[in-house]
Amino acid sequence: MTGPADDPTIPYQRDVRQTDVFEPGRQIDDFDLLMSLGAGSFANVYLARQRSLSRMVALKVSTLRGSEPQTLAQLDHPHIVRVYDQRTIDPQKLHLMYMEYVPGGTLQDVVTRVRQTPLGKRSGQMLLDSIDENLRRHGQSPPADSRARHMLATLSWPDTLCWIGARLASALEHAHARGVLHRDLKPANVLLTPEGIPKLADFNVSTCSQIVDPAADDLFGGSLGYMSPEQLELCAALGGGDPARLDVRSDLYSLGIVLWELATGERPFRDDGMFASALSTVAARRKQGVPQQAVDRIAADYPAALVEVLLACLHPQPVARIASAGLLRRRLNLCRFPDLQALIQPRPNSRLLTMREHPLPLILVAGLVPNVFASVMNIVYNRIEIIDHLSDERVPKIFERQLITINPIAYALGIAWLLVLAWPVLAAVKRRAFDEPAAANTLERLRVRALKLGDWVALISGIEWLVSGLVFPAWLQIVLGSAEGLSPRQWVHFFASQSMCGLLASTMSFFFVTWYALNVLCPALMAIDRDDPQLYATLDRLARRTPRYTALAAVMVPLAIVVMPLVRTESQMAFLVLGLVGLIASGLAYKVARIIQRSAAALMLATSAEDAETR
Numbered sequence: 001m002t003g004p005a006d007d008p009t010i011p012y013q014r015d016v017r018q019t020d021v022f023e024p025g026r027q028i029d030d031f032d033l034l035m036s037l038g039a040g041s042f043a044n045v046y047l048a049r050q051r052s053l054s055r056m057v058a059l060k061v062s063t064l065r066g067s068e069p070q071t072l073a074q075l076d077h078p079h080i081v082r083v084y085d086q087r088t089i090d091p092q093k094l095h096l097m098y099m100e101y102v103p104g105g106t107l108q109d110v111v112t113r114v115r116q117t118p119l120g121k122r123s124g125q126m127l128l129d130s131i132d133e134n135l136r137r138h139g140q141s142p143p144a145d146s147r148a149r150h151m152l153a154t155l156s157w158p159d160t161l162c163w164i165g166a167r168l169a170s171a172l173e174h175a176h177a178r179g180v181l182h183r184d185l186k187p188a189n190v191l192l193t194p195e196g197i198p199k200l201a202d203f204n205v206s207t208c209s210q211i212v213d214p215a216a217d218d219l220f221g222g223s224l225g226y227m228s229p230e231q232l233e234l235c236a237a238l239g240g241g242d243p244a245r246l247d248v249r250s251d252l253y254s255l256g257i258v259l260w261e262l263a264t265g266e267r268p269f270r271d272d273g274m275f276a277s278a279l280s281t282v283a284a285r286r287k288q289g290v291p292q293q294a295v296d297r298i299a300a301d302y303p304a305a306l307v308e309v310l311l312a313c314l315h316p317q318p319v320a321r322i323a324s325a326g327l328l329r330r331r332l333n334l335c336r337f338p339d340l341q342a343l344i345q346p347r348p349n350s351r352l353l354t355m356r357e358h359p360l361p362l363i364l365v366a367g368l369v370p371n372v373f374a375s376v377m378n379i380v381y382n383r384i385e386i387i388d389h390l391s392d393e394r395v396p397k398i399f400e401r402q403l404i405t406i407n408p409i410a411y412a413l414g415i416a417w418l419l420v421l422a423w424p425v426l427a428a429v430k431r432r433a434f435d436e437p438a439a440a441n442t443l444e445r446l447r448v449r450a451l452k453l454g455d456w457v458a459l460i461s462g463i464e465w466l467v468s469g470l471v472f473p474a475w476l477q478i479v480l481g482s483a484e485g486l487s488p489r490q491w492v493h494f495f496a497s498q499s500m501c502g503l504l505a506s507t508m509s510f511f512f513v514t515w516y517a518l519n520v521l522c523p524a525l526m527a528i529d530r531d532d533p534q535l536y537a538t539l540d541r542l543a544r545r546t547p548r549y550t551a552l553a554a555v556m557v558p559l560a561i562v563v564m565p566l567v568r569t570e571s572q573m574a575f576l577v578l579g580l581v582g583l584i585a586s587g588l589a590y591k592v593a594r595i596i597q598r599s600a601a602a603l604m605l606a607t608s609a610e611d612a613e614t615r
Contacts (some may be wrong), residue, residue, distance in 0.1 A: 022046070022061065029089055031059050035138075047101060047138075054155040057084065057098040079171035081191060081201040095573060096171075102199055104192035105134030107262065111187050115265035119301055124163075124196075125156035129184075131192050140194065148195040148531070158263075158302050159336050164198050165259045166332040171200045172255065173325035176248045183246065185254035186226045187261065225267050228253035229286040229316055236279035249318040252328055255311025260294075268294045268314065287316040306335045306353060326530065333605060338474070340602035343523040355520045356433040359426040366516045367418055367457045368411070370508035374465075375407065377581065378501040382472075386493055389488075398479050402472055410464045417460050418453075425450045429524045444526045448538045450521040453512030458506040465502025467574055469495040500556060504585055507553040511592040518599040532607040539607070546593050553589035556582040 022028065022044065026033050026525050028535050031048040037058060038045045048348075058081075077506065082100040110130045117126055128149060132142050143149065155163060168190065172182065182189075182203050189202040227235070228250040260268050269291045290311060299307050309331045315321045322328045334341040346352040353364055375513040387399050428438060473486050473494040480486070486494075526535075 025419075027060065028059075028094070029087065031057070031096070031098070033059070034174050048098070050098065052506075056101045057122075058101045060097045060099070062097075063093060064094050075172050075175055075180065075203075077174040079167045079197065079199050080174065081199045099201075100199075100240035102191035102193055102201075103135060103138050103140055104131040104196070105164060105275060105505050106192065107187035107190040107198065107258065108132060110192075111261055111265060115264060116379050122157035123338065124152035124157070125162040126157070127160055127164075128152055128193075128196060131194060133197060134192075135194055140589075143194050146195045149196060152196045158306055161259055161262055162306060162332045162336040164262070165196050165255065166202060166329045166336075167328065168255055168258075169252075169325045169332060171247070172251050175200075175203070176325055181246060181248065182251045182254070184223050184226075185251055185258060186223050187258055189220055190258070224282070225252045225269070226257045228318075229283045230318060232279050232283035232286065232406050236283060247318065248325060249321045249323070252322055252325060255328070256310050259313070260298065260310055263306075263310075264298055265296075268298075268352075289316050290314050303335060305338075306332075306340055309335060313395070330606060336606065339598070340606060343519060343599065343602060344526060344606055352520060352523075353433070356429055356524045359429045362520070363418070363422060363426065363453070363513060363516055364415065366512035367461075368415075368468045370504040370512060371411075371414070373460055374501040374505035374508075381497055381501075382494070385497070386490060390490075392480055393478070395476065402475055406468055406471060410468060414464055418457060421456050422453055425453065425521055425525075429521050432524050438525075440527065443527065444532065444534060447522050447532070447535050449537075450517045450525065451514075451538050451542055453517050453521075454510040454512075455545075457491070457508035457513045460501055461506040461509050465498055465505060469498030469502070472498070500559060503552060503556055503559075504581070506548050507589060508585060510549050511553075511589055513597065514546070514596055515592055515599075518542075518596060518603065522603065526603070526606065534606045536604055539600045539604045543597050543604075546596050546600075550586075550589050550593045554586040556585060563564055 021509050022033055024033050024046070028048075030051050031046075032051065033046045034046050034056075034565055035047045036044065037047055043060050043062040046059045046061065048057055049055070050057050073085075076082070078169075081102060084098050086095065086097045088094070110127055113126055113130045114122060128142075152160065152163070164241075168185075175182065175491070180202065180203060184202060185200070189200065191199045191201050193199065228246075230245055231250050231253075234245060237449075243307050251599070257267055257269075259265075269286060295311070298310070309322070309328070312322045313328065323332065334344060342350070342352065346356075383399070387395055428443065428446050430439060477486050477491075522535075526532075
């Protein structure tokens with residue numbers, strides 16, 4: 001419901017006592033009034049030029065002086081309108097509060113455009129069109145080069161909603177952390193910069209129970225349609241309610257309605273015609289939840305994940321809503337990135353969920369398969385190029401004895417080493433797969449540990465391959481004796497073949513185990529209700545070092561070209577096979593590396609508010 005002096009489309013509107021209307025062109029204190037930006041029941045807001053600092057500000061003129069300026073001045077966030085300062089003018093007893101001027105209009109303008117635009121034609125560009133229209137109205141031009149505008153122009157409308165909602169949730173998160181509730185969140189109180197950045201304005205730092213005159217216009221200022229059931233009940237008490245009943249979830253309820261209206265052009269509840277005398281009736285209706293007809297309409301047009309988030313914001317019982325603005329920010333970001341959502345919150349019966357239930361065999365497969373493949377290739381190569389060329393008839397039997405002795409020992413040691421390093425992570429993932437609780441600090445440590453498993457497996461493989469490159473020829477040398485032993489070239493040949501196959505096995509083991517850790521292990525241990533700077537830093541380092549492993553895989557072919565003439569390889573087929581395997585391994589490494597870097601970037605988005613701000 002909207003009072004006669006309250007236009008919900010007016011930026012900077014605020015419900016405080018009516019003041020005299022000053023004509024543009026007049027000077028008040030340090031301010032030259034340029035144009036009116038809006039008039040509420042109790043305040044007038046002007047675009048003004050502050051003479052002392054030569055800057056443009058939004059100047060709110062009222063006769064009331066409360067805690068609003070002091071409260072808002074502590075909120076320093078990119079998505080909250082910045083309050084610069086305040087002053088009182090005697091003898092007029094006018095209170096001046098001057099703040100950041102945001103010229104791109106409000107979300108109310110965007111809602112109007114949504115109602116005029118068919119669903120298939122709504123997009124991020126529609127948001128920019130609304131902003132540009134407001135800029136032209138104020139004699140300004142859109143920014144020529146803006147990263148945010150370029151990004152918004154490419155977004156679908158559902159993604160645009162999630163992008164806006166995540167930023168408003170981030171603003172609320174900042175305010176809530178400082179004990180400040182908004183209490184009057186509506187499209188008219190979300191301003192838009194020329195770049196498309198949303199900014200929260202007009203925090204209602206008072207509560208309904210503190211209003212002396214409970215007339216309908218004074219009480220709501222056009223915000224009834226966005227109030228939570230508990231806020232409506234508090235207002236219905238007309239001074240008899242307890243303001244402490246309102247908490248952060250009331251603001252999240254209001255934000256849910258704002259996003260719903262942006263999505264459909266309509267609010268989910270049709271109670272705009274109700275009056276203050278019927279507040280308890282309105283509250284009772286909202287306690288029944290979003291009408292099924294409204295749910296069906298939005299569910300037919302929008303992704304299921306986004307609908308789930310909106311309904312979680314609008315649950316009639318606060319205890320069942322999304323618990324915090326930070327969690328809402330993350331869930332909205334997940335809606336924009338389906339791949340990330342699939343990692344963090346896999347659907348029932350999904351392949352990733354099944355992989356979480358069997359972490360041990362899968363990580364063993366990821367670590368062992370490259371080594372087994374490289375072993376087979378190395379055995380065949382050594383037999384053809386080295387063993388068959390030694391004249392002593394004892395050599396083939398010695399080589400077979402080496403294979404059945406050294407390889408089992410090496411694999412057993414490697415598996416044991418891997419299990420010691422990975423077992424705490426694997427056990428925790430399996431417990432989480434069956435919804436068993438775990439301490440937050442334990443999960444934080446294990447997430448970082450999971451992301452190091454690929455490096456550890458690569459290190460274990462590399463060490464064992466290098467050691468075996470010395471053990472095989474040394475064993476032959478000892479058994480054959482110095483007189484009939486290996487030549488220096490044959491020693492080098494053995495070590496070179498082991499090293500090159502070990503390089504292949506180590507790098508591919510890193511890629512397979514790291515992929516598994518990023519896509520299965522780490523997400524299973526994550527909690528999306530808090531930032532995790534340590535995990536963010538670990539993911540960043542992982543993304544940066546992954547190309548080094550890609551380079552190691554790629555170096556195998558040129559290395560073979562250099563080494564083979566030195567050891568006088570006689571089989572051209574061996575050369576061709578090794579070259580082909582190297583090319584395949586390089587291509588596979590490059591492809592898996594790209595997947596790893598995308599997964600790391602996605603998880604970084606889920607662990608840091610700062611990273612989300614850039615996307």
